[in-house]
Amino acid sequence: MAWLEIKNLQAFYHGICVLHDICLQMDKGDLISVIGSNGAGKTTLLRSISRLISAKGRMLFDGEDLMHLKPQAVIKKGIIHCPEGRLLFPNMTVYQNLMMGAFLRKDLKGIESDLERVFEFLPVLSERRSQLAGTLSGGEQQMLAIGRSIMGRPRLLTLDEPSFGLAPLVVDVIFEVIQKLNNQGLSILMVEQNAALALEFSSFAYVLEEGKIINQGNSDELVEDPSVAKAYLGMA
Template structure:
């Protein structure tokens, strides 16, 4: 479905991504784990069209992916950004409808809104509430729901558990699994490697702008170096 080949991205004189290559098959959850500053969000932003890349190629469903965020969304890719970035002064419902701003299939939009409310009942309860007054967990649900309103085939999730209480972290990862059951493909960037590997099919390890390891999530989770560096203990298991 998505193929990134030999991608190089620069921030001024900083070489942020150094020949990164990944592929994602339809229906998968693929996670990218790595430390802060490894280039994980940079990779998502390049796929989404927010960042220009100097070398490499990104293809989606066999076609070159444009470096234009609106066109990327029209092609069926949405990004749920780190930090949620909800429209704080608008209601929950208005935030959700903004996720569908490129669509004109009004009947299907309303159907998708009901699907989002089924997935996130709390959003239905608060549909007229101003988004900026929601809790962090509720704002994360709203950001994910807003992404779903674009009717994507591929969702890019950037640090969905960041800053959430442990109980809410589990809820978010349960929802990620539910979203996959809706027929969506997911590329997940996440610092909580333990949780990410527990829901993913495959994983890549990104370190200092380079892919240093790839494999099934189970293989990555059982690697002693990964356990030591990212899972906190060499004895922890997925």
């Protein structure tokens, strides 16, 4: 059995099914991506894993059933969700936002060492630790959202559209951070509209369309797939 095993997952809004029999697997240490256009169901997938919306099917993480867990229990299992649109607390400082990521933890020493690690990893957050989050640039806000997730001590980080709304140069910086985190052993499941980037940085990818997985494979092979290239990479 895979480390994260999702089988025949269905998710609903007001009784309407928007994810249809999703099957997805990943192993510890993987960086995998789910690509899909606006409305494909990417956010719904991550929200289902975090148990934030009603879903049916099977989801196992490290052998444990996620379907019966409340959102807080999912966080305690180490699945940390970096949400779409960052969802920072704009009127709180960088430091306060980071500490919000540790709100379920009681290991003060561990929190302190993780904070040091975040500042080492994302020095811009250290420089701006007293600045209000709402006054950061878009790229800095994304870094803060990732830093806050790290403060939850993730075993699995789920990232919702880290590139959203950012200039290309800034996106490159963010993806280098994501790659570095993965190189250091963090398992990452990312959903992205920016298929070119997601395929470049992930090892394996799923293609989500209208709530269904329509294709999957090693990212370097999917890049070569004519249907993927045409629909998602802007190639004729």
